[in-house]
Amino acid sequence: MADNGNGEEAVFANGKGGKKVLAKITTSENRHECPETTQATVKAQTIDELHSLQKKKSAPTTPIKGIQGGFASISDAEREKLQLQSISASLASLTRETGPKVVRGDPANKKAEATPKIHHHHHVDAPTISVSDSSLKFTHVLYNLSPAELYEQAIKYEKGSFITSTGALATLSGAKTGRSPRDKRVVKDDTTKDELWWGKGSPNIEMDEHTFLVNRERAVDYLNSLDKVFVNDQFLNWDPENRIKVRIVSARAYHSLFMHNMCIRPTLEDLENFGTPDFTIYNAGMFPCNRFTHYMTSSTSIDLNLARREMVILGTQYAGEMKKGLFSVMHYLMPKRQILSLHSGCNMGKDGDVALFFGLSGTGKTTLSTDPNRYLIGDDEHCWTGTGVSNIEGGCYAKCIDLSREKEPDIWNAIKFGAVLENVVFDEHTREVDYLDKSVTENTRASYPIEYIPNAKIPCVGPHPRNVILLACDAFGVLPPVSKLSLAQTMYHFISGYTALVAGTEEGVKEPRATFSACFGAAFIMMHPTKYAAMLAEKMQKHGATGWLVNTGWSGGSYGSGSRIKLPYTRKIIDAIHSGSLLNAEYKKTEVFGLEIPTHVEGLPSEILDPVNTWLDKKAYKGTLLKLAGLFNNNFETFTDHKIGEDNKLTEEILKAGPIF
Numbered sequence: 001m002a003d004n005g006n007g008e009e010a011v012f013a014n015g016k017g018g019k020k021v022l023a024k025i026t027t028s029e030n031r032h033e034c035p036e037t038t039q040a041t042v043k044a045q046t047i048d049e050l051h052s053l054q055k056k057k058s059a060p061t062t063p064i065k066g067i068q069g070g071f072a073s074i075s076d077a078e079r080e081k082l083q084l085q086s087i088s089a090s091l092a093s094l095t096r097e098t099g100p101k102v103v104r105g106d107p108a109n110k111k112a113e114a115t116p117k118i119h120h121h122h123h124v125d126a127p128t129i130s131v132s133d134s135s136l137k138f139t140h141v142l143y144n145l146s147p148a149e150l151y152e153q154a155i156k157y158e159k160g161s162f163i164t165s166t167g168a169l170a171t172l173s174g175a176k177t178g179r180s181p182r183d184k185r186v187v188k189d190d191t192t193k194d195e196l197w198w199g200k201g202s203p204n205i206e207m208d209e210h211t212f213l214v215n216r217e218r219a220v221d222y223l224n225s226l227d228k229v230f231v232n233d234q235f236l237n238w239d240p241e242n243r244i245k246v247r248i249v250s251a252r253a254y255h256s257l258f259m260h261n262m263c264i265r266p267t268l269e270d271l272e273n274f275g276t277p278d279f280t281i282y283n284a285g286m287f288p289c290n291r292f293t294h295y296m297t298s299s300t301s302i303d304l305n306l307a308r309r310e311m312v313i314l315g316t317q318y319a320g321e322m323k324k325g326l327f328s329v330m331h332y333l334m335p336k337r338q339i340l341s342l343h344s345g346c347n348m349g350k351d352g353d354v355a356l357f358f359g360l361s362g363t364g365k366t367t368l369s370t371d372p373n374r375y376l377i378g379d380d381e382h383c384w385t386g387t388g389v390s391n392i393e394g395g396c397y398a399k400c401i402d403l404s405r406e407k408e409p410d411i412w413n414a415i416k417f418g419a420v421l422e423n424v425v426f427d428e429h430t431r432e433v434d435y436l437d438k439s440v441t442e443n444t445r446a447s448y449p450i451e452y453i454p455n456a457k458i459p460c461v462g463p464h465p466r467n468v469i470l471l472a473c474d475a476f477g478v479l480p481p482v483s484k485l486s487l488a489q490t491m492y493h494f495i496s497g498y499t500a501l502v503a504g505t506e507e508g509v510k511e512p513r514a515t516f517s518a519c520f521g522a523a524f525i526m527m528h529p530t531k532y533a534a535m536l537a538e539k540m541q542k543h544g545a546t547g548w549l550v551n552t553g554w555s556g557g558s559y560g561s562g563s564r565i566k567l568p569y570t571r572k573i574i575d576a577i578h579s580g581s582l583l584n585a586e587y588k589k590t591e592v593f594g595l596e597i598p599t600h601v602e603g604l605p606s607e608i609l610d611p612v613n614t615w616l617d618k619k620a621y622k623g624t625l626l627k628l629a630g631l632f633n634n635n636f637e638t639f640t641d642h643k644i645g646e647d648n649k650l651t652e653e654i655l656k657a658g659p660i661f
């Protein structure tokens with residue numbers, strides 16, 4: 001209600017679609033009848049005082065248990081000072097004065113500005129003199145803000161931020177609506193030159209240390225030139241023994257909220273003991289790299305320096321770069337500890353049976369691991385240790401093109417307050433999202449904390465997997481809906497990492513394009529694929545896990561003539577794998593790929609289990625099958641001189657597990 005200053009309260013209905021309501025008029029006569037003193041009044045003399053009543057101080061941080069050493073006894077003020085010093089050190093230029101003057105809080109909040117707690121030039125041994133104007137300005141740090149605070153920041157300052165009808169934050173990621181793998185660079189130094197996978201097929205495109213520092217400085221200078229930066233201190237990996245501390249410095253509330261959702265959220269106590277991060281991301285977002293800089297082939301650069309434990313992002317605001325950049329880091333750190341990192345979803349049944357879901361982007365990891373009948377451990381990134389599995393992340397990242405409440409209720413319901421919705425289109429008035437609309441991109445996404453899924457398993461860990469499900473969205477329509485794999489076949493398909501999607505679904509019928517991405521995530525692995533494959537084989541063998549190949553793609557013909565396998569059918573197949581009923585079903589072997597296919601799956605028309613039955617044109621089927629087999633063979637050629645594990649026997653078996661024709 002608006003008070004028009006004459007004691008009249010004008011009441012207007014929402015103009016759009018709503019009914020007009022007459023203005024309610026309070027006259028001064030009425031006021032005499034209801035003197036203010038008889039009504040409840042606020043305990044404030046001024047508007048400012050009233051506003052100061054609205055917000056109360058957050059609960060004090062919990063004291064540190066088991067007092068050891070001096071750190072436990074420090075005051076809150078001292079702790080905050082140390083925190084700011086650590087952030088100032090993160091933001092320091094490497095060539096000029098040390099850390100910038102960082103001050104906590106929103107620059108729009110004048111009170112904070114009046115008495116800034118300045119923490120700069122913290123390298124006590126070498127007092128430095130300000131030699132640049134940049135060192136004279138403050139950088140405000142918005143540190144681990146809550147989702148509500150980040151919403152306010154986004155809506156106030158970031159164009160394209162809106163609250164949807166279900167309370168999610170709709171954002172735009174700018175010109176990039178997907179990752180830019182060709183702009184990823186990894187520093188090649190004396191250590192990484194031998195440790196990492198370089199050359200043909202590898203995702204690691206080299207850069208030198210100096211060029212990394214040039215880009216780092218560019219990002220840091222950009223971030224410091226802003227009035228404020230967002231800093232997230234969070235964790236990766238639910239396995240407490242292998243938890244990694246990460247710091248993300250970014251320019252946008254959208255990025256901060258995205259990482260708040262995707263990484264593991266620290267408790268207040270965790271934060272008190274956070275100390276120095278193990279890994280830091282400098283995300284300069286829209287600020288481009290300099291194309292005159294060596295190695296730069298576009299205005300976007302995503303640079304990883306393992307020795308410095310840092311990543312720099314320039315010229316892209318797509319938030320997935322941060323998520324998957326950290327995943328790359330885990331693909332380096334974990335195998336060094338004999339832990340296998342996996343681009344897979346993971347869930348667990350009531351009896352503790354764990355399943356992994358591997359697959360390239362869009363094949364169904366999130367959709368199929370989010371299962372109302374099972375506990376969700378995670379949807380995209382996991383570790384397999386000597387004791388079981390752990391999720392690396394604290395949230396999920398679902399594709400939401402064509403999302404429906406009926407087919408994916410848990411994901412639908414997770415898109416509420418706190419969730420970030422990227423690049424979706426919504427009604428300008430009701431703010432209802434139209435999930436069918438691809439106007440901005442087909443890669444629309446929702447990011448939400450894992451606990452938004454009702455049956456999430458918290459902490460996100462589980463015992464050793466019983467089933468390893470390889471998902472392929474085969475737009476050629478020749479792979480069976482489900483096949484049971486031998487260990488050698490599982491390895492063959494894991495190393496191949498096949499899927500085939502259709503590039504542009506709008507401009508008429510297009511040929512499906514086969515993609516082979518080793519370990520179902522070649523863009524994220526750091527070492528040679530056979531290293532991960534050998535670890536997977538060893539673990540599957542040791543724990544007696546069964547491999548499966550599930551086609552979540554086409555049936556009854558290739559893209560254009562056939563259709564995508566119905567999600568309820570795929571769910572029935574997955575149910576039969578989980579329950580164990582499919583393990584002991586009757587099987588027959590397919591030609592060419594030599595896949596074992598069941599003759600019956602509960603709840604499915606049996607004729608669709610062998611794809612040849614679903615194609616009207618049998619000759620076309622055979623031709624397409626042979627074409628795909630040829631693509632598999634060509635792709636596998638690069639792996640034929642590599643040994644997988646210690647055992648030559650397995651290597652030979654894997655080579656024989658491909659298509660034969």
Ligand SMILES: Nc1ncnc2c1ncn2[C@@H]1O[C@H](COP(=O)(O)OP(=O)(O)OP(=O)(O)O)[C@@H](O)[C@H]1O
Pocket residue numbers: 359360361362363364365366367368379380397398399400401402403552553564565566567568570
């Ligand atoms: N039969 C099916 N099985 C699985 N998913 C299907 C099927 N039919 C259609 N889909 C759709 O395919 C998409 C699968 O996307 P999903 O988010 O699960 O991919 P993802 O494997 O998690 O990829 P990313 O690693 O990129 O997150 C969803 O939009 C889902 O609705």
Ligand SMILES: O=C([O-])CC(=O)C(=O)O
Pocket residue numbers: 178179320321323324360361380397
């Ligand atoms: O990284 C992304 O943008 C989305 C994703 O999960 C993938 O591609 O595997």
Ligand SMILES: [Ca+2]
Pocket residue numbers: 365366367379380397398399
């Ligand atoms: Ca996903």
Ligand SMILES: [Mn+2]
Pocket residue numbers: 343361380
């Ligand atoms: Mn993924």
